[in-house]
Structures are given as structure tokens and as C-alpha cells.
Amino acid sequence: MSEADTRIHQCLDACRQNNRTALVSFITAGDPGPSYTVAALHSLVAGGVDILELGIPFSDPEAEGPSIQAANERALAHGITLAQVLQMVEEFRTQDTQTPVVLMGYLNSVLAMEDFAERAAGAGVDGLIMVNLPPEEGDHLQQKLSANNIDLIYLLAPTTTDERARQIAAKASGFIYYVSLKGITGASHLQTDEVASRLQQLRQYTGLPFCVGFGIKDATTAQSLAPHADGVVVGSALVNTMAEGGEVSEVGARLQQQIATIRQGIDAADHA
Amino acid sequence: MAEAKDHTNYAQPTADGHFGDYGGRFVAETLTHALDDLARLYGEVKDDPDFKRELHTDLAHFVGRPTPLYFAQRLTDALGGAAVYLKREDLNHTGAHKVCNTIGQALLAKRMGKPRVIAETGAGQHGVATATVAARLGLKCDVYMGAEDVQRQSLNVYRMKLMGANVIPVTSGSKTLKDAMNEAMRDWVTNVDDTHYIIGTVAGPHPYPMIVRDFAATIGQEARAQMLEQVGRLPDAVVACVGGGSNAMGIFYPFIDDVDVALVGVEAGGHGIASGAHAAPLNDGKVGVLHGNRSYLMSDTDGQIKETHSISAGLDYPGVGPEHAHLKDIGRATYASATDDEAMEAFRLLNNLEGILPALETSHALAWVSANAPAMAKNEIILVNLSGRGDKDILTVADIDGISLT
Structure with a gap:
């Protein structure tokens, strides 16, 4: 398979051609219980999501704010394993063969599964974001993922120097995840102007799409970033909705409504 | 020698x-x-x-270094084997290294x-x-x-x-x-x-x-010089407790190239390694990544970090410094463990024989000494990092003894 055939590439390429800012969602697998996840993924797609990020629950999520920490704890209380996360993706794929799925989590989870790359590819995973794996340490995993057509998606941060950004961009595949602020997920001090000017600088190092995450929680924040990014990532706000619980169908309906509102905000910016 | x-x-x-x-x-x-x-x-x-x-x-002038190197005569006599020297890190300002x-x-x-x-x-x-x-x-x-x-x-x-x-x-x-x-x-x-x-x-x-490690290495630098000055030779074994492992790295590091000096780290064996309720990743853990580094960890088959147990809060940590993992793999240091009970026994022994109140962390290193000094020759020397004092542990120990101090 060449890069052009990957779901992530096709999706972001189509978005670019249609002048559409990709909407990327994040929820934690198995939160608030194992039965919610696959239904929630379908609801998110129905509400206008282009790329799905699915968190692998981990006992020590160092970069997460309170919302996603709590989601990890809820999922782990149900004994969710990486193997079960892959089963959820496999089940999702029986009805949706188009929407890219990116797993996101911490390296120790993936290290514990010897044949992760093969099994993830078999389940229909398209990309992997490892919060605590910088490119300097990532070659071994990247080779295994690459052999299975899975993109290892690297992050750039406001503190990343130009020289380092150049090096990371050279290794990156799929898209670049730009961390919009110094802080943890769900933080609330997003500065759109700073993000916009930094993205403009970073684009000289790579033609890869930039998806921006951390601190985007509603239609207004998504709309403000849409003109500057190829994609925006919404996480903690959706996780908070999952946390409210209720019947699986009710949670799905709320999630779909919430993401559709954000989609409308982005569309308004895209067509402005 | x-x-x-x-x-x-x-x-x-x-x-x-x-x-x-x-x-x-x-x-x-x-x-x-x-x-x-x-x-x-x-x-x-x-x-x-x-x-x-x-x-x-x-x-x-603020911390009070160098700390003394102290020959524990009565402990040595009671154990009947190797001579035991204590590097008195309990005497630092704030009570530990x-x-x-x-x-x-x-x-x-x-x-x-x-x-x-x-x-x-x-x-x-x-x-x-x-x-x-x-x-x-x-x-x-x-x-x-x-x-x-x-x-x-x-x-x-x-x-x-x-x-x-x-x-x-x-x-x-x-x-x-x-x-x-x-x-x-x-x-x-x-x-x-x-x-x-x-x-x-x-x-x-x-x-x-x-x-x-470098800042803690002042412990080993002093101790090495003090051994040479006070005894005229290096010890046969250097012993320290290992949680994250800073006091152990601090005393080991200046001895690493002295290849005839055995380096022994003692992890928290909790209720015993076989029980699983311990904090001894070098004895019973697997390689993984936590808190920014790759090392041995206490984790389950899914990579989740396990909860640990030790009587000593300072050793109750699921990871261990990466340099210890390296020293273990290259065979330059060995890593034993001591249970809660063994540490408590050593804690009481040092109080009784030497008038020194060690921290419960440190007591794990002393437990190794109790177990191993008797089998060593009288002309052999063990250097122990007495990493901290036990005032902070008084309530825990009193509780074990069924005494209420509050």
C-alpha cells in the first residue's frame, strides 16, 4: 500500500480539496463502560467527525487533565485492556470502513503487546499517537508500524524549537499533531493568534497537514482555529459528555448533537 | 583485599x-x-x-557535611562476621541524604x-x-x-x-x-x-x-576517602536500600570502577517477593517506560503500573532509576530484597546496639547486613549507607507495637 492509499491520507486530502477543516474527536476506549465505545464512535461520525482518536486507558496518564484522567480510571475500573480496545476498533470497522481511527496513549501499553503493530493493522487502526514517545526514541516502533501501514503521528509543541521541528517533520507521517498550549489536555488558556502564527512558521518544514489539539472545547474555539489548521481536535469536552453516562443510545445522541454544533462552527469559518 | x-x-x-x-x-x-x-x-x-x-x-555550612563514617563495633560483634561501617547520612540537616x-x-x-x-x-x-x-x-x-x-x-x-x-x-x-x-x-x-x-x-x-546521581555522589566520594583514611583500604561490599535509588547511586557511583568492591542494592520485599505485595522491580519486575525513562517496572501483562507495598513509604514506588537497571544487567551491582519484617528487626537491632534510630528505608539495607555479615570473614568490611534517620517513622513503628502516641 502506498501512502496515498491510507485512510488518513485520503481523508485529509479530500478535506483539503473541499476546503473543509477536518474535525478530529477523542474519547477514551471503555469509558464509561465497554458497551459505550463503538456506538459513540458511530455517533461521532454521524455528527460530522472526520478522524476518530481513541484513547488506550493507562494507569499513569501523565499529560492528561482531570477529565481524561478520570476517563482512564473509569475505563480501567472495567478492566479494559489493549486487546479489548483493538476488538472495539474491529467491531467499528464492520460498519465503517472509511473513517480513519487513530489510537492515542502511552508507550508502556504498546510495549506490553509484542505484536501490537500487526494486530492493530488487522483490527483496522490507521495511526498511533504516543504522548510520551519523542522521535529520538521512536525509530524501532515506527519501523514496525510502518511495515503495517500505520502512521506514527508525532506532536509539536509551542516550546519546540525550529531546528527540532524540522527534524520531527522529516520523520512524521499521517499528520502533525500540534499541541496548542503549554499544559495538559482540557486546559483553558488557548491563544488563537499565537497558534496561527506558529503554524504558519511550521508549515515551511513540511507539507503534512496540521491538526491542532488541547484547549478546543466548543464551536467558538473550534471556529477560531479552523482558518489556521487542517484539523482541530476536540477531546475533554466529549469525554465530559461520556462521563455523564446514561443509556448507550442517550449518550450517543448527546455526543452527536455536541459534535454537530462544533462542526457547524467550523463550517461557518471554512465558508466565511 | x-x-x-x-x-x-x-x-x-x-x-x-x-x-x-x-x-x-x-x-x-x-x-x-x-x-x-x-x-x-x-x-x-x-x-x-x-x-x-x-x-x-x-x-x-548549611547541611553539615562531610558526614561521619562510623564503625559499628557492637553491631559487628553481635553479628560475628564482617566489620560494619555506617556512612551517617542521618546526620544531614533535615535528617537524610x-x-x-x-x-x-x-x-x-x-x-x-x-x-x-x-x-x-x-x-x-x-x-x-x-x-x-x-x-x-x-x-x-x-x-x-x-x-x-x-x-x-x-x-x-x-x-x-x-x-x-x-x-x-x-x-x-x-x-x-x-x-x-x-x-x-x-x-x-x-x-x-x-x-x-x-x-x-x-x-x-x-x-x-x-x-x-551526581549531587548524591558526594556521599560515595566522602565515604571512599574516609575508608582509605580511617581503615586504609576500600570495603568489600557497599550496601544501600533502593526505592527510586538515589542514595544507592550516590554511594555506588564513586566505587563503580573499584571492581573488587561488591555493590549491593536492597529493594523493599514487602510481604515477600512471592506474595506480589512488594516494591522490588529489579527482583520481580519487567522492562517498561514510566515517568520519562525506560527501566524495570512493576506492571501487569497489559502494561498497567501496579500498586506496590512496603512498610517504608520512601521505597513504595513501582519503578527504579535506569542506571540501576543497567548495573544489574552488566552484573556490576546485585539487587537483593528485604521484607517488612526483616527491616523491622534490623531497625530494632540498630537502636538497641548502637543507639541509632534509622529510617525504615535504611533498615532494609541493614537487614541485608544482618543476614550476610555473619557468613563473611572478620577481616572483611561492609560499608552501609545509613541514608536517613527514623524520627519520621516513630508513629508507624509505635502503631506496629500497638502503642498510641497521639
Whole structure:
């Protein structure tokens, strides 16, 4: 398979051609219980999501704010394993063969599964974001993922120097995840102007799409970033909705409504 | 008999922070720049005469170093084998070796112009040592501590508050040391511009394992010189307890090239290795990545970090410094374990025979001595890092004895 055939590439390429800012969602697998996840993924797609990020629950999520920490704890209380996360993706794929799925989590989870790359590819995973794996340490995993057509998606941060950004961009595949602020997920001090000017600088190092995450929680924040990014990532706000619980169908309906509102905000910016 | 050798062979870590297969830097991208800055600054100042003078002055006049090397005559006689020497780190200001590291790192923070320091703490010793130097240097100080530990170590919490530090209880995860470290990382990633994170052990991302080791190595440098001066030769074995492993690295490091000196780390065996309720990743763990480095960890088959058990809060940590993992793999150090009960027995023995109240952490090293000194020859020498004093543990011990002091 060449890069052009990957779901992530096709999706972001189509978005670019249609002048559409990709909407990327994040929820934690198995939160608030194992039965919610696959239904929630379908609801998110129905509400206008282009790329799905699915968190692998981990006992020590160092970069997460309170919302996603709590989601990890809820999922782990149900004994969710990486193997079960892959089963959820496999089940999702029986009805949706188009929407890219990116797993996101911490390296120790993936290290514990010897044949992760093969099994993830078999389940229909398209990309992997490892919060605590910088490119300097990532070659071994990247080779295994690459052999299975899975993109290892690297992050750039406001503190990343130009020289380092150049090096990371050279290794990156799929898209670049730009961390919009110094802080943890769900933080609330997003500065759109700073993000916009930094993205403009970073684009000289790579033609890869930039998806921006951390601190985007509603239609207004998504709309403000849409003109500057190829994609925006919404996480903690959706996780908070999952946390409210209720019947699986009710949670799905709320999630779909919430993401559709954000989609409308982005569309308004895209067509402005 | 062990002879002094040149310190020329061992050179770890590599420039990118690896100790063999271990160590490295596994952190969120936002922190990379701060870690690069810290590594660069440390590279510049570690041999700078002004910095060394400033550090040495504080260690001498504020901390009270060098600490004595003490021959434990009655303990030696009672065990009937090797001679036991104690490096008296319990006599440091604040009561443990931890302050050597916090002084050094606080001076680095000052050089970087960072007005605020943060720390994680389990038993509270590192928190107290950080609060102490923050007060001494006029730095703002926030200490993260698991909510469980805040309850268990109320004395140290109050000490920190008296010195102007803010103690923040951590209620996530298992509410203990590892979660306090997670929360400190989250603070640092948010406030990286004006804050230095003083990690309290030889773990964390590069350059921390190297920096903490180097500051703690004053223990081993002094002890090595004192052995040569007082006894005329090096010891046959150097013994220290290992949680994260800073006191052990501190005393091991200057002896690494003295290949005839055995280096023995003693992990917390809790209720026994077979029980699974322990904190001994080098004895019964697997290689993984946590808190910024690759090392041995207590984790389950799905990579989730396990909750640990030890009678000693300071050893109750699921990871261990990456340099220990390397020393284990190359066979330069060996790692034993002592159970809660064995540590308690050694704790009582030292009180009774030497009039020294050791920390429960330190008592694990002493338990190894009790078990192994009798079988050694009388002309052999064991050097023990008496890493801290046990005043902080009085309530725990009284509780075990069924005595209420409150």
C-alpha cells in the first residue's frame, strides 16, 4: 500500500480539496463502560467527525487533565485492556470502513503487546499517537508500524524549537499533531493568534497537514482555529459528555448533537 | 583485599541520556525544550568553580557535611562476621541524604532564573528537603503529595508548611508517590517557563538520573576517602536500600570502577517477593517506560503500573532509576530484597546496639547486613549507607507495637 492509499491520507486530502477543516474527536476506549465505545464512535461520525482518536486507558496518564484522567480510571475500573480496545476498533470497522481511527496513549501499553503493530493493522487502526514517545526514541516502533501501514503521528509543541521541528517533520507521517498550549489536555488558556502564527512558521518544514489539539472545547474555539489548521481536535469536552453516562443510545445522541454544533462552527469559518 | 583503582572506565550515561538500554527521555514534547535547557546548563556549571564553591559552601555550612563514617563495633560483634561501617547520612540537616540533591538543583533553578520550584514526595523527606532549600534561597515552592501519604505523614506535611511550602494533595490514581509524580509533571508542562521541577530520585527523563546521581555522589566520594583514611583500604561490599535509588547511586557511583568492591542494592520485599505485595522491580519486575525513562517496572501483562507495598513509604514506588537497571544487567551491582519484617528487626537491632534510630528505608539495607555479615570473614568490611534517620517513622513503628502516641 502506498501512502496515498491510507485512510488518513485520503481523508485529509479530500478535506483539503473541499476546503473543509477536518474535525478530529477523542474519547477514551471503555469509558464509561465497554458497551459505550463503538456506538459513540458511530455517533461521532454521524455528527460530522472526520478522524476518530481513541484513547488506550493507562494507569499513569501523565499529560492528561482531570477529565481524561478520570476517563482512564473509569475505563480501567472495567478492566479494559489493549486487546479489548483493538476488538472495539474491529467491531467499528464492520460498519465503517472509511473513517480513519487513530489510537492515542502511552508507550508502556504498546510495549506490553509484542505484536501490537500487526494486530492493530488487522483490527483496522490507521495511526498511533504516543504522548510520551519523542522521535529520538521512536525509530524501532515506527519501523514496525510502518511495515503495517500505520502512521506514527508525532506532536509539536509551542516550546519546540525550529531546528527540532524540522527534524520531527522529516520523520512524521499521517499528520502533525500540534499541541496548542503549554499544559495538559482540557486546559483553558488557548491563544488563537499565537497558534496561527506558529503554524504558519511550521508549515515551511513540511507539507503534512496540521491538526491542532488541547484547549478546543466548543464551536467558538473550534471556529477560531479552523482558518489556521487542517484539523482541530476536540477531546475533554466529549469525554465530559461520556462521563455523564446514561443509556448507550442517550449518550450517543448527546455526543452527536455536541459534535454537530462544533462542526457547524467550523463550517461557518471554512465558508466565511 | 580491595585496592583503590583509577576511575577511568565507567562513563554513563551517553550524551542522549542512555544507560545501556535504559534511561532516555520519554516525555510529552512540550517538556523537551526545558530538559534540553537543563542538560545544557548543567553541562556548563558542573565543573564551574563558582558553582562548585557555592554548592560546597552550602553542603558544609548549611547541611553539615562531610558526614561521619562510623564503625559499628557492637553491631559487628553481635553479628560475628564482617566489620560494619555506617556512612551517617542521618546526620544531614533535615535528617537524610535527600538535601544534597535539592541544594544542587535549587542552585540550578537560581542560575536559570526560575523563581519557583516544585517537587513530588512520598514519605515527605524529599518534600521537606525541597521546602528547606526553597526557604533558604527564597524560591516559591509547591510540593505534590498523594492524598494517602498526606494523611500518613502529617508530621512532614506540617514541617513543609512551616517552611512556607504549599503542599498539594493528589487524589488521582492510587493517591501515592507515583501519582504525585504524574501531577508534578502536569504542573511542570503547564508552568515550564518559570518553574524548575526538582525530581527527588535518580529517575525521570534525562538529564535527571544523571544530575541527581551526581549531587548524591558526594556521599560515595566522602565515604571512599574516609575508608582509605580511617581503615586504609576500600570495603568489600557497599550496601544501600533502593526505592527510586538515589542514595544507592550516590554511594555506588564513586566505587563503580573499584571492581573488587561488591555493590549491593536492597529493594523493599514487602510481604515477600512471592506474595506480589512488594516494591522490588529489579527482583520481580519487567522492562517498561514510566515517568520519562525506560527501566524495570512493576506492571501487569497489559502494561498497567501496579500498586506496590512496603512498610517504608520512601521505597513504595513501582519503578527504579535506569542506571540501576543497567548495573544489574552488566552484573556490576546485585539487587537483593528485604521484607517488612526483616527491616523491622534490623531497625530494632540498630537502636538497641548502637543507639541509632534509622529510617525504615535504611533498615532494609541493614537487614541485608544482618543476614550476610555473619557468613563473611572478620577481616572483611561492609560499608552501609545509613541514608536517613527514623524520627519520621516513630508513629508507624509505635502503631506496629500497638502503642498510641497521639
